[in-house]
Amino acid sequence: MRNLGWLRVPFIFTYAFLYIPIAVLVVMSFNASKSPFVWTGFSTQWYTALFNNELIRQGFINTMIVAVGATILATILGTLLAIGVSRYFRSAIVEAYSLAPAIIPDLVLAIGLLAFFALVGVTLSLFSVLLAHVVFGMAFVAAVVIARIGQTDSSLEEASRDLGAGVVTTFRKITLPSLAPAIIAGALLVFTLSLDEFVIAYFTNGPTTPTLPIVIYSMVRFGVTPEINALAALLLLVSFTIVISAQRITRLTDAV
Amino acid sequence: MxxxxxxxxxxxxxxxxxxxxxxxxxxxxxxxxxxxxxxxxxxxxxxxxxxxxxxxxxxxxxxxxxxxxxxxxxxxxxxxxxxxxxxxxxxxxxxxxVNLMFQSYALFPHMNVRKNIAYGLEREGLGKDEIAERVNEVLITTGLTDKADVRPAQLSGGQRQRVALARAIVKRxxxxxxxxxxxxxxxxxxxxxxxxxxxxxxxxxxxxxxxxxxxxxxxxxxxxxxxxxxxxxxxxxxxxxxxxxxxxxFVADFIGTGSLLHGIVANAVLLLRPEAVHISAEMAGAQLHGEVVETHFFGGSSTTSVRVAEMETLIVASHPGAPKFAVGERVGISWNADDAILLEDQP
Missing domain, CATH: 3.40.50.300 (P-loop containing nucleotide triphosphate hydrolases)
Structure with missing residues (x-):
């Protein structure tokens, strides 16, 4: 590593700024005291309390339904979108519009979707949240896959055809495997984004099926409890695991 | 043949x-x-x-x-x-x-050399044993036997080219x-x-x-x-x-080197290949006269470029050994009529 010189100072400050709050949160989740500000001893009681909290458990199940469903749908649709846009349109404008849901503000997307669901008469429920997450998730998957298609040799598919494979076999044996790292990375990205998405879920959800971020939000309005700290620490663990495994997978398959 | x-x-x-x-x-x-x-x-x-x-x-x-x-x-x-x-x-x-070997070779990055070569035979629906036999055969022909289980990314440019070739010829x-x-x-x-x-x-x-x-x-x-x-x-x-x-x-210009001369023969272009051009200090009997503007020595042979007054193209002569004339010297240029090539003057 190169010597940073005086740049070391802002570097350390930036990292401290980023990670001290997270570290405090994780440490406090093991605090025996109910006060989030005073350390009185080590305890895992808040984790136990967390697992016994019916609201949180239901919120977690709802979130998983949305995240898993949205990931599957967004991955399939996003991959097809990416292939279509880069194979058949070759237009920068079409490509930009297909990626827009990933860029436009959540609030705008949320209000737009709410209006749309009202217009076509979709009852707000977990299903409408799932559809809403598919909308932006698809754009993220498409963005990652389009980048990958740009790097792959377009003659691979022609070579497959030349060697006697039909269109379907070529897609299954050549196109999909060569895009697999990007598809997996995109899927994991959608999963983590959906897991803690608040704004869109808040707008498009029905009243009886809150997702985990909405549950947390309503709990925090009455003050941050150590239980919330424990929950946040767990979410952190899940996100880190997914991000690191996504990197591993892309690196492993890229090294071929 | x-x-x-x-x-x-x-x-x-x-x-x-x-x-x-x-x-x-x-x-x-x-x-x-x-x-x-x-x-x-x-x-x-x-x-x-x-x-x-x-x-x-x-x-x-x-x-x-x-x-x-x-x-x-x-x-x-x-x-x-x-x-x-x-x-x-x-x-x-x-x-x-017919099979095509692509300029980029288009080797499948997620398959090893053996799988790449077998791909086309698998599409023909041949039996496993026959595929293995034909792949092994072609691996030997192309000298790739010890690279059979390696992925394309780990091969050199020349080895990749052999794999691409093997993958195509195995289809016969x-x-x-x-x-x-x-x-x-x-x-x-x-x-x-x-x-x-x-x-x-x-x-x-x-x-x-x-x-x-x-x-x-x-x-x-x-x-x-x-x-x-x-x-x-x-x-x-x-x-x-x-x-x-x-x-x-066009063909004369594209293939090999040579000087295309306009205006020496009416309504035609004269092509002189470097080896057909003789230059000497002897002015008498030479078809053209000019001044040496450039010489190149390639070890076994050399070329001498001569500018003839009022002619756009330099006339290049090649001959064995070191250059015989210095830049700036006046020389006479001659050639055998049999060695000169006459081409139609294109519009």
Whole structure:
């Protein structure tokens, strides 16, 4: 590593700024005291309390339904979108519009979707949240896959055809495997984004099926409890695991 | 090569044309390629040679004309129409008894060398044992046996080219098309692979059609060459004929080096190859006089460039040994009438 010189100072400050709050949160989740500000001893009681909290458990199940469903749908649709846009349109404008849901503000997307669901008469429920997450998730998957298609040799598919494979076999044996790292990375990205998405879920959800971020939000309005700290620490663990495994997978398959 | 095989035509390209909007890529192209021939499509970039190759393989659809495999001989290739004529343009790329080696090699990155080579045979639905046997055979022919379980990313440029070649010839096509097969290799490996390609072509007995923009490459490998320019075939001939009897100014200029002189013979262009030009201090009896402007020494031989007053083109002479004249010296230029080539002056 190169010597940073005086740049070391802002570097350390930036990292401290980023990670001290997270570290405090994780440490406090093991605090025996109910006060989030005073350390009185080590305890895992808040984790136990967390697992016994019916609201949180239901919120977690709802979130998983949305995240898993949205990931599957967004991955399939996003991959097809990416292939279509880069194979058949070759237009920068079409490509930009297909990626827009990933860029436009959540609030705008949320209000737009709410209006749309009202217009076509979709009852707000977990299903409408799932559809809403598919909308932006698809754009993220498409963005990652389009980048990958740009790097792959377009003659691979022609070579497959030349060697006697039909269109379907070529897609299954050549196109999909060569895009697999990007598809997996995109899927994991959608999963983590959906897991803690608040704004869109808040707008498009029905009243009886809150997702985990909405549950947390309503709990925090009455003050941050150590239980919330424990929950946040767990979410952190899940996100880190997914991000690191996504990197591993892309690196492993890229090294071929 | 047997007499029989040289006389049997294998592929006929007749009156093929193709345009992209206003750009004409192929303009009434007619070519006949013989069995077991090493044929080259030569021309500058944009001359249509790659479009023609891709039309034969099935990745471009000509606007007009026909491309036919003629059934003569006992080709080992599989596919429809064995023994009779095959209208290539009516078949999708995966049903044509021809294979294309791509310029980028297009090796499948997620498969090892053995899997890459076996891919085409698996598509034919052959049995496992037969596939393994044929793959092993071709691994030996191309010297890749110890690389069989390696992925393409771990191979050198020359090795990748061999895999691409192995993957195509294992299919035993009637015709193997090669798109700029050597352009991705560095100079030294390229020279080795030229010899290697030639050897393999003899060994496997497959007709090769190579696309290249490199005239030296085409001249040293091919039995016959079609020189293309602006979508048209300019001349089809063996390398020696192309060099000594070019059909027009374009071919004369593109193949080899030489000085194209206007105005010496009425309504014609005179082509002087460097080895046909004699220069001497003797002015009497020389056809032209000029001043030496440049000399190059290549070790075994050298070239001398001479400027003749009121002539745009320099006249280049080559001769064995070191340069005989210094820059600035006045020399006389002469040549045998038999060695000069007369070409029609094109508008």
């Amino acid at each position: 047997t007499l029989d095989s040289t006389n049997a035509p294998l592929l006929r390209v007749s009156s093929v044309s193709k345009a992209y909007g206003d750009v004409v890529a192929l303009d009434d192209v007619n070519i006949e390629i013989q069995q077991n021939e090493f044929f080259a499509l030569l021309g500058p970039s944009g001359c249509g040679k790659t479009t023609l190759l891709r039309s034969i393989a099935g990745f471009e659809d000509p606007d007009a004309g026909a491309i036919t495999i003629l059934g003569a001989g006992s080709g080992t290739g599989s596919g429809p129409g064995e023994g009779g004529q095959i209208d290539l343009l009516s078949l999708p790329p995966n049903k044509r008894p 096509p009637r015709l193997l098309l090669l798109d700029e097969p050597l352009s991705a290799l560095d100079r030294k490996v390229r020279a080795e692979m030229q010899i290697e390609l030639k050897r393999l072509q003899h060994e496997v007995g497959i007709t090769f059609v190579v696309v290249t923009h490199d005239q030296e490459e085409a001249m040293s490998m091919a039995d016959r060459i079609a020189v293309m320019h602006e979508g048209r075939v300019q001349q089809i001939a063996d390398p020696v004929t192309l060099y000594s009897q070019p059909a027009n100014v």
